[in-house]
Amino acid sequence: MKRIVLEPLFLHAELVSALLGRNRVRRSSPASLRETVEGALSDSAPTAYELAEMLGEALPQLNIHELQRIFHEGSLRVGTLVAIEQEFTFARDRSLEGPGSSPMRFTAPMSTDADVHVHGIFNAERLAAASTAGNLVGEREVFVLGTIVRHSGRSIEIRPSFIGIRSYVKDDLDALFGVSEPLRVYPSEIDQFSGVDFATPCTPSELQALHHTSEDEVKRSIAALIGEPFVAKDWGGEKSDLYTSRTSIRGNHVASAWLFKGPGANGPMTVRTLGKRGDQIDRLYSEPADLLVLQHYREIATAVVNMMSVYAHQMSRPRKFMILDGEDTAKILRAIAV
Template sequence: MKDVFRFNEFFIHQRLILQLLDSYHKTILSTLLQNTKHYDDHLKQTFINDSFTEVITKYFAAKKIKSLEELLITNSKLKKGQVIWFYNNFYFKGIVKASKDFEKGKLPAYAEFHIHLKRYNKTIKGKYNYEHVHWCSATDRLSGHKSKFIVAYIDGIQKNEIVLRPMFISDRFLKDEILYEYDSPSLKLDISEIDEFNQVECVPHDYEELDIQKNKDISEERIKHSIAEILYENNIPKDWGGESSDLFTNHIHIDGKRYNAAFLLKGPSKFHQMTVKDLGVNGNQIVRLFDEPAEILVLQHCHYIKAEIYKTMDAFASRFDNIRRYCIIDGIDTQRLLMAYEKI
């Protein structure tokens, strides 16, 4: 399950990308572009776009460029000119007017995008020149609320606002090694997709015996031993303050294939809906979890889990140099799992 991102690009600012690349990646790009000369004009533009996309992907993986989400989560210092990527549901406007201005020769012809992140009380916004837009479908794909992947420079920073100068805007999706295209860009695994946990489906979400309040009496240690028993994992580490994960195992299978997995377990000591604040200073417990050499990262909590945790896990899982899958087990799924395997 070696995942890679694929892109359907709508906006590519070639000059900005060239300014970003080092000599090594410029050489790769030059080689790719040489191969495009054999195609007719229509196909040639397609392969030119693919070449820039491939190189920017390689560059981000090699340089370990972080997402804006991860930088905000860890409270990292941002600076003007810094290169980031960001995948989120933006609001796009103005592309129809920009296309008409472009046709009339009124340059630059700008359209805009923005998103307000309540969690950080910050607005992320930017504009892009229609001159660098590709494909007629962009008018629809870059209008209204759309989930898009953006590569950009940070062009301005204020207390509650970050201005981006994009060089690349596209759809993002996954393809595995046999080029099967997933319908969703999410790297999230449902608990039932793990072979060892698939009996959880025998306990439906609407089962009348489910009661999250019962989790108050189930200790983190008991949950850890129960999960280890389900996985037939005998190496159960003792808790200590500096661990990166609470349980590490290679007894996880997905569709019959074996993987390494690291678990971060949160018991009833903080019996409330989980927020990032419950995961250490600047979410450092998630940072440490993703430092583990595991292909699958699992976060379990005894209570409900806020949406911000899902965004946080996805941001870390989406690192270009090490794309991974993650699973989030909330209090109800924890109970379903323990019931299904007769651990409670």
């Protein structure tokens, strides 16, 4: 079971303390967590690092969704607590400075929708440490937890409770040494693909041959390579095109669900090619799988990769994901001489 470790850069102690209050932690939370939270909030004020540790433990029970996901679901609401992890640009707003107030703005296009502007403002006086100021200058990839205070058209403003680094770790030792477990898996890490030469680029003729190979043939070829003998027929209500428990990543068996997009989908894969509001990704992640795979015959846009990552980082159940574009698909077919 992966756990979340948070390194605070900015933390609003009152907002985080309210979030950790006994009414916000589900009854299913471990007793030790509830006792730790209640004890810390009733005694002397905990430090930013202590609050961040408790927040990391509580996040899987708090049912907080990633902002990009609820945007595509059409469920943005003022007052909703959301999370977003991506690159932002940070800058001091000296026009608003005053006694005890050092406003700092953060802004960025949303990673899945470049025409959507995500922004907010916070008081740099609440940085976790004096040395943190240098870490929040210019562009920086961070994890932001905050409340939607307004949204209109293509603009979303967030009041942050926490800004920092989110890591998924396997155990206390990894947490101690800062070893984060990446959620993205690359095709070369799949044991069943060990015989595939991913280093040598495909020739134009090999890529052209892929475009004349049916989606069903690609699916069955990959299933055979994995060792999955049961391939269900396509039907309208399917959540994935292939489900198997025979995949392994560096010797560890995992259940995987695969979504294949055939040659009929022209051009690069975008979020719009994955159904209304990208709901095919939503259905894929409803499968009881530990690895979710998205395959396409051509290029897969960065926004789609980011959307897969957003779903993979769902804090109540983080999972691994893999992207298989046309180049890598052709390399696999080349290895098995399809």
